[in-house]
Amino acid sequence: MRLQPLISSLAALVVGAVSVHASEPHDSSELRTRQLLFRSQIQNDANLRYVANSGICETTPGVTQYSGYIDVGTNMSMWFWFFEARNSPETAPFTLWLNGGPGCSSMIGLFQEHGPCLVNADGTSTYLNPYSWNNVSNMIYIDQPIGTGFSYGTDTVNSTEAAAPFVWKAFQILFESQLFSKYASREFIFGTESYGGHYGPSFVTYFEEQNALIASGTIQGEPIVVSALMVNNGWFDPLIQNIAYYTFATNAPGYGQLQSDAALKRISEALYNNNGCVAQEQGCYDAGNSTDSNTICLKADDYCINHVYVPAVGNLDPYDLRQNSSALFPPEYYVTYLTNPEVMSAIGAETTYQECPDAPYELFVKTGDDARTWLPQLSELANSGLKILVWAGDADIICNWLGCYAAALAMDWYGNATLHDTPLSNITLDGMPIAAVANVDNFSFARVFGAGHEVAAFQPAAALAIFTQVVGKEPLHSV
Numbered sequence: 402m403r404l405q406p407l408i409s410s411l412a413a414l415v416v417g418a419v420s421v422h423a424s425e426p427h428d429s430s431e432l433r434t435r436q437l438l439f440r441s442q443i444q445n446d447a448n449l450r451y452v453a454n455s456g457i458c459e460t461t462p463g464v465t466q467y468s469g470y471i472d473v474g475t476n477m478s479m480w481f482w483f484f485e486a487r488n489s490p491e492t493a494p495f496t497l498w499l500n501g502g503p504g505c506s507s508m509i510g511l512f513q514e515h516g517p518c519l520v521n522a523d524g525t526s527t528y529l530n531p532y533s534w535n536n537v538s539n540m541i542y543i544d545q546p547i548g549t550g551f552s553y554g555t556d557t558v559n560s561t562e563a564a565a566p567f568v569w570k571a572f573q574i575l576f577e578s579q580l581f582s583k584y585a586s587r588e589f590i591f592g593t594e595s596y597g598g599h600y601g602p603s604f605v606t607y608f609e610e611q612n613a614l615i616a617s618g619t620i621q622g623e624p625i626v627v628s629a630l631m632v633n634n635g636w637f638d639p640l641i642q643n644i645a646y647y648t649f650a651t652n653a654p655g656y657g658q659l660q661s662d663a664a665l666k667r668i669s670e671a672l673y674n675n676n677g678c679v680a681q682e683q684g685c686y687d688a689g690n691s692t693d694s695n696t697i698c699l700k701a702d703d704y705c706i707n708h709v710y711v712p713a714v715g716n717l718d719p720y721d722l723r724q725n726s727s728a729l730f731p732p733e734y735y736v737t738y739l740t741n742p743e744v745m746s747a748i749g750a751e752t753t754y755q756e757c758p759d760a761p762y763e764l765f766v767k768t769g770d771d772a773r774t775w776l777p778q779l780s781e782l783a784n785s786g787l788k789i790l791v792w793a794g795d796a797d798i799i800c801n802w803l804g805c806y807a808a809a810l811a812m813d814w815y816g817n818a819t820l821h822d823t824p825l826s827n828i829t830l831d832g833m834p835i836a837a838v839a840n841v842d843n844f845s846f847a848r849v850f851g852a853g854h855e856v857a858a859f860q861p862a863a864a865l866a867i868f869t870q871v872v873g874k875e876p877l878h879s880v
């Protein structure tokens with residue numbers, strides 16, 4: 402579950418980061434003979450190498466799966482795992498899931514949150530997840546940037562913006578291939594969490610820019626028309642969300658005060674003193690994309706992490722305030738499972754699994770990416786009428802729901818006044834309240850009760866019900 406402790410940015414700063422991370426795949430001569438290959442005719446250095454129906458994880462009869470690599474450039478092998486929908490796969494939408502970090506694997510989402518299976522405590526066997534999101538959608542999980550999870554090779558990605566073209570290229574190869582071409586015209590749902598508050602707004606904006614270039618004949622390619630964006634416990638706007646650490650630690654609704662009065666006083670001072678977190682974050686925003694902005698933003702990030710975030714969390718689990726720092730849920734059994742050579746061979750994995758390796762993360766630190774805001778892009782997407790769900794488990798501290806809600810309320814879009822005037826109201830599942838929500842046209846916000854950072858791990862039935870409503874393009878409602 403470790404969604405790359407934001408804390409390690411200081412360590413990365415001190416140690417200094419390696420600019421290019423290249424890792425060697427394990428010996429896989431045996432594997433290569435079983436792998437199927439598709440070579441792109443349009444993109445340079447681009448292939449799809451995959452294993453069909455490994456029998457791992459999804460064991461529901463008749464449900465197709467593919468796993469393997471999308472080579473998005475020379476020595477750039479991006480891991481993917483695709484599961485057909487369990488029901489109506491020929492008409493179900495196509496959903497991309499990305500975990501955050503930066504530099505954390507999407508196998509977290511697959512094995513701890515909403516994939517077809519969960520791993521038993523023995524680390525060697527799995528059981529079916531009845532609340533898997535592939536019940537209602539075709540699902541693809543991708544490990545990006547290179548170096549994350551099972552992805553391997555040369556990684557040059559040092560910002561959210563720099564990450565987008567590789568993910569775009571991955572879908573160009575997928576949609577060009579016969580294996581995936583039928584999904585190019587399906588509803589495309591983009592699901593993400595945590596650092597996905599950066600990735601989501603940025604990547605969708607980039608895809609739309611590329612679509613425009615394709616439409617005008619400037620570039621050749623397959624449009625990626627995103628029909629819905631859903632981000633739970635997202636890191637959208639650091640200025641707003643750093644302030645929310647204080648608000649949340651003062652009174653986490655339903656849970657109470659998290660830290661002592663003395664600690665809260667120090668956090669407040671660190672936020673609002675002359676060169677405090679708020680001032681430094683504002684300085685980062687004001688510096689825009691200038692070269693200087695890298696240093697300004699990464700200093701702001703370190704200051705806010707050390708003087709606001711760390712004391713707001715204290716000895717609690719940053720991802721679930723109901724647990725302490727030795728949190729046991731969700732368990733990490735799946736990591737053992739993915740390092741099993743038989744499992745690796747079956748699915749076509751060619752490198753040792755790394756949940757949240759340091760190298761990809763450290764490249765992002767250099768540009769202060771964490772301290773930057775993607776709220777303008779999110780606002781513009783909301784303004785365009787795109788279906789968007791901003792949702793959050795209400796026991797998460799690191800990207801707590803008060804901060805996500807404050808970010809949503811700060812969006813500059815046509816629905817702003819209506820969203821402000823719409824109180825959150827409970828929706829139920831089989832009579833039980835699962836979330837407090839507000840819908841304004843195609844925009845929805847939801848606070849999910851009793852869930853930490855990885856919402857679907859804690860409240861699988863609620864998460865599937867909410868996902869199903871997004872798939873159905875419905876406002877959130879009781880069922």
Ligand SMILES: *[C@@H]1O[C@H](CO)[C@@H](O)[C@H](O)[C@H]1NC(C)=O
Nearest residue numbers: 423424425475476477554555
């Ligand atoms: C790709 O990796 C191979 C093996 O590590 C190396 O010899 C080669 O120089 C790399 N090519 C590029 C363009 O990085």
Ligand SMILES: *[C@@H]1O[C@H](CO)[C@@H](O)[C@H](O)[C@H]1NC(C)=O
Nearest residue numbers: 461487488531532533536865
């Ligand atoms: C998910 O789909 C499976 C197979 O179709 C079914 O057995 C299961 O009940 C479904 N789960 C839910 C929560 O509807």
Ligand SMILES: *[C@@H]1O[C@H](CO)[C@@H](O)[C@H](O)[C@H]1NC(C)=O
Nearest residue numbers: 562686687688689690691777
């Ligand atoms: C930074 O550049 C990107 C495009 O490269 C742009 O979308 C964004 O608005 C710029 N940010 C600022 C603060 O100028």
Ligand SMILES: *[C@@H]1O[C@H](CO)[C@@H](O)[C@H](O)[C@H]1NC(C)=O
Nearest residue numbers: 716717724725726727728729
């Ligand atoms: C965390 O909680 C568990 C169970 O409540 C307890 O046994 C353990 O000592 C606690 N650890 C810390 C570091 O507080």
Ligand SMILES: *[C@@H]1O[C@H](CO)[C@@H](O)[C@H](O)[C@H]1NC(C)=O
Nearest residue numbers: 557558559560563695767768
């Ligand atoms: C980030 O990557 C780009 C493109 O590779 C490079 O031009 C830039 O110098 C890098 N920035 C930093 C701060 O390392």
Ligand SMILES: *[C@@H]1O[C@H](CO)[C@@H](O)[C@H](O)[C@H]1NC(C)=O
Nearest residue numbers: 628785786787788842843874
């Ligand atoms: C909501 O999204 C649908 C497409 O799913 C679109 O037809 C409609 O115009 C959008 N509504 C608004 C108010 O933008």
Ligand SMILES: *[C@@H]1O[C@H](CO)[C@@H](O)[C@H](O)[C@H]1NC(C)=O
Nearest residue numbers: 810811812813814817818821
């Ligand atoms: C949104 O509405 C609120 C309340 O009406 C107002 O204070 C705020 O300035 C508005 N924000 C934007 C970006 O329009």
Ligand SMILES: *[C@@H]1O[C@H](CO)[C@@H](O)[C@H](O)[C@H]1NC(C)=O
Nearest residue numbers: 826827833834835836837850
């Ligand atoms: C909404 O549900 C929550 C969680 O069960 C509950 O605490 C709260 O009282 C409910 N609110 C209303 C207005 O019913």
